[in-house]
Amino acid sequence: MNAVKLLKDAIFGLNRCQVRRLCSSATGSSSLRLKHESGHATSADDPSTTSPVIEGLTEHRVIDPLKHHDFFCVRNLASIEDLFDAGVHMGHKQGLRHDHMRPFIFGSRLGTDIIDLEQTVLLLGDALNFVAHVAYRQGIVMFVSRHRQMMPAVERMAEECGEYAHCRHWRGGMFTNSTVQYGLVTRLPDVCVFITTESYAFSQHIAITESAKLNIPTVAVLDTSCDPRLVTYPIPGNDDTPSAVALYCRLFKEAVLRGKAKYKELNQGKPL
DSSP states (O other): HHHHHHHHHHHHHOOHHHHHHHHHHHHHHHHHHHHHHHHOOOTTTTTTTTSSOOOOOOOOOOGGGGGSSTTTTTTTTSSSHHHHHTTTTTEEGGGGGGGGGGGGGEEEEETEEEHHHHHHHHHHHHHHHHHHHHTTOOOOOOOOOOTTTTHHHHHHHHTTTTTTTEOOOOTTTTTTTTHHHHOOOOOOOOOEESSSEEETTTTEOOHHHHHTTOOOEEEEOTTTSSSTOOEEEEEESSSSHHHHHHHHHHHHHHHHHHHHHOOOOOOOTOOO
């Protein structure tokens, strides 16, 4: 018992300077031992070295794209000038304005609503970034449009970026009743991108409602006559001008391709 008491007194009787001295001497001896065994300098000997190099092991850095504001560099693909030149700012007549689109309207000119492009360019960047993240994570992107003039362009864009498009008549229950229509094993899209949100004149696409019921994220171009309440990523803009639709197709295609390219880059060329 006396020996144990003396040992405790010896340990706890050390002051901070003595403890610090003991720790530093122990660290120095261990670093010298590691240097002698491995043949490389450590951080204690070389300030430029951040960690000891151990033979047979390589540093593996984990990259989390969600921690980056613009990991795929898609937020600045289009400027306000590009949107203006494509006619994205042109809305419908004032009499066709939807009440929930008022926050996105800059004003009116000769009875036609003008969309605020400063909001559009920011919301478009958010939507492109989200689509790129879905493509990076090997998700399914489905492009939807019922505008007959734009159907070939939308289907061509989906084919070029290796995704899917639905531009025909939408049967009710294709999402909500998919197990009956297609079978028990059915993978639904991870995001639906609506180039236009109206199936017919002033009639909202049924897929928007079904996507909201199943918590499928939606990205949609919304003209001043559309309802934005069920859309996850709204993009206020002209949805029926060929130049504007061509711009949307180019941007979404680029976002998908950049997401897939980044996946191949970080996964050493492994197939999707």
